[in-house]
Amino acid sequence: MRWAALLLALAAPAGAEVMPSVVAPPEPGSVSITDGLAAWARVYEVVSHPRCANCHTGSDHRPMWSGPEYDNAGPHGMNIIAGESRMGIETLPCATCHVTASTLDSAPHAAPNAMIDWRLAPVEMEWFGLTSAQVCAQMSDPERNGDRDWIELARHLQEDAAHGGFVAWGFQPGGDRQPAPHGLQSHIDDVLKWGAAGQPCPE
Numbered sequence: 001m002r003w004a005a006l007l008l009a010l011a012a013p014a015g016a017e018v019m020p021s022v023v024a025p026p027e028p029g030s031v032s033i034t035d036g037l038a039a040w041a042r043v044y045e046v047v048s049h050p051r052c053a054n055c056h057t058g059s060d061h062r063p064m065w066s067g068p069e070y071d072n073a074g075p076h077g078m079n080i081i082a083g084e085s086r087m088g089i090e091t092l093p094c095a096t097c098h099v100t101a102s103t104l105d106s107a108p109h110a111a112p113n114a115m116i117d118w119r120l121a122p123v124e125m126e127w128f129g130l131t132s133a134q135v136c137a138q139m140s141d142p143e144r145n146g147d148r149d150w151i152e153l154a155r156h157l158q159e160d161a162a163h164g165g166f167v168a169w170g171f172q173p174g175g176d177r178q179p180a181p182h183g184l185q186s187h188i189d190d191v192l193k194w195g196a197a198g199q200p201c202p203e
C-alpha cells in the first residue's frame with residue numbers, strides 16, 4: 001500500500017534526534033467522519049493561531065502582527081510588504097531583520113528568526129481571517145496545498161520541524177510569544193486522523 005511504504009520512509013529519518021514523527025497513520029477509512037471533524041477542529045485551532053496565520057496571508061502580500069502580544073491586530077509595522085517573492089526582495093528583504101539563525105530563540109519584540117529563510121507562505125495557502133471551512137477546503141486541494149495528500153501534509157510538518165523551520169518556530173516561538181496550541185506531535189496526529197477519515201470539512 002502506498003501510504004505504508006511512505007510510512008516506512010518516514011519512520012526513521014537518517015541522523016535525526018528525538019523528532020516528531022508520522023507514527024502509524026490510521027488506515028484510510030478507519031476513523032469516523034465525526035472523529036475526523038473533531039481532529040480537523042483542533043487542526044484549525046492551530047493553523048488559525050497567530051503564530052501560524054500571521055505568515056499565511058493573501059494577495060496583499062502583507063505579513064500580520066496579531067495575537068495577545070500585539071495591542072491591535074493589523075498589518076506588520078514599518079510598512080513591510082512581502083511582494084510577489086513573499087520575501088520582500090522587491091522592497092526590504094525580510095532577512096534584513098529576520099535573520100536565519102542556528103536556534104529558534106528570539107528576544108521579546110525582536111524580529112523572530114528561524115533556521116530557514118523567513119518569508120510569507122505562498123498566496124494560495126492563505127489562512128489569515130478565513131473560516132474553518134475555507135481553510136479546510138484549501139488544505140484539501142492539491143492545487144493550493146503544494147500538491148500534497150494528507151500523509152504528505154503530515155510529512156511536511158515533520159520535515160519542517162526537523163529543519164528548524166516555521167512550523168517548529170510556531171510551536172516554540174520564544175520571546176514570550178504564545179505558542180500555537182496542542183503541540184506539534186498532536187497536530188501531526190490530528191492531520192493524520194483527519195486524513196484517514198477522508199479529509200472531511202465543516203459546512
Ligand code: HEC
Nearest residue numbers: 051052055119120121122125139145146166167170171180
Ligand atoms: C514565517 C512564516 C510562516 C509561519 C510562521 C508559518 N508558516 Fe506555514 N508555510 C510558510 C511557507 C513559506 C510555506 C510554503 C512552503 C512549502 O509549501 O513547502 C508554508 C507552508 C505550510 C504548509 C503546506 C500546506 C498548506 O496547505 O499550507 C503547512 C501545512 C503549513 N505551512 C503549516 C504551518 C503551521 C502549522 C504553522 C504554525 C505552527 C505555520 N505553517 C507557520 C510560512 C510560514
Ligand code: HEC
Nearest residue numbers: 051054055063080081082087088094097109110111119120
Ligand atoms: C525592519 C525590520 C523588519 C523587516 C524588514 C521585516 N520584519 Fe517582520 N518583524 C519585525 C519585528 C521587530 C517583529 C516583532 C514585532 C513585535 O514583536 O512587536 C516582526 C514580526 C513579524 C511577524 C509576526 C510574528 C508573530 O507571530 O509574532 C511576521 C509574520 C513577520 N514579522 C513577517 C515578516 C515578513 C514576511 C517580512 C518580509 C516581507 C518581514 N517580516 C520583514 C521586523 C521586521
